[in-house]
Amino acid sequence: MNDWLKVAMPKGRIYKQASTLFREAGLLVPEDEDQSRKLIIDIPEVKMQFIMAKPVDVPTYVEYGAADIGIVGKDVLLEEKRDVYELLDLGIARCRMSVIGLPDWKPLTNPRVATKYPNVASQYFRERGQQVEVIKLNGSIELAPLIGLADRIVDMVETGKTLQENGLVELEEMFGITSRLIANRVSYRMKNEVIQQLCDRLQVQRNVQVKG
Ligand SMILES: Nc1ncnc2c1ncn2[C@@H]1O[C@H](COP(=O)(O)OP(=O)(O)OP(=O)(O)O)[C@@H](O)[C@H]1O
Ligand SMILES: O=P(O)(O)OC[C@H]1O[C@H](OP(=O)(O)OP(=O)(O)O)[C@H](O)[C@@H]1O
Known part of the structure; x- marks a missing residue:
């Protein structure tokens, strides 16, 4: 073969x-x-x-x-x-990778960011001179800011339905995927x-x- x-x-x-x-x-x-x-x-x-x-x-x-x-x-x-x-x-x-948070999100020193993409997220914030602690999750990433595990998340957005239904907002669009x-x-x-x-x-x- x-x-x-x-x-x-x-x-x-x-x-x-x-x-x-x-x-x-x-x-x-x-x-x-x-x-x-x-x-x-x-x-x-x-x-x-x-x-x-x-x-x-x-x-x-x-x-x-x-x-x-x-x-x-x-x-x-x-x-x-x-x-x-x-x-x-x-x-x-087709979708996009974005930084997502609660609408009343405020900048913190050394914030926690939850994501399925720890390498991409670390590089993204490092390149912008922002120090963050990255926490790796494997799914349902949107839970993290809702229950206090992280301040922000890095995840996929397609229709925006998941964000909308969970009261989250897209803070920065990172890349088209x-x-x-x-x-x-x-x-x-x-x-x-x-x-x-x-x-x-x-x-x-x-x-x-x-x-x-
Ligand atoms: N909401 C979305 N809309 C369109 N494409 C998406 C979306 N979420 C992810 N993708 C793309 O689809 C790919 C596969 O999605 P995902 O990682 O969710 O796997 P899956 O098909 O759910 O399977 P599994 O989670 O079991 O590995 C991602 O790598 C990404 O490129
Ligand atoms: O903007 P939307 O159209 O709502 O799509 C975005 C959602 O799709 C993906 O989740 P997935 O269905 O792969 O679930 P999981 O990451 O929790 O496994 C992604 O992680 C978002 O949660």
């Missing part, structure tokens, strides 16, 4: 958008993941193997060559800093033709969607 292309796909919220983009670009992908609990899906007709990974682990599979290419949010790339090529902005799973196509460095050289073809097809489809 050495000539097959191994693709790490993120399970969960990105999967539907990523698989739709692949299909619209004329590429075969497994059915939506809620149909199956299978983690490795082979498509022999096109010599592709799909690995259904936890989103945050996609760059790890790709860096180590367990997958040749993968799809992952820019947020994860910024946090994990894995040694992979970033080939294409797919323009899907979309999902990216990434590749293992060796695979990119050894399987260049097939990876480049796939990348080109996805790029054409993405451009169609951007214009539409």
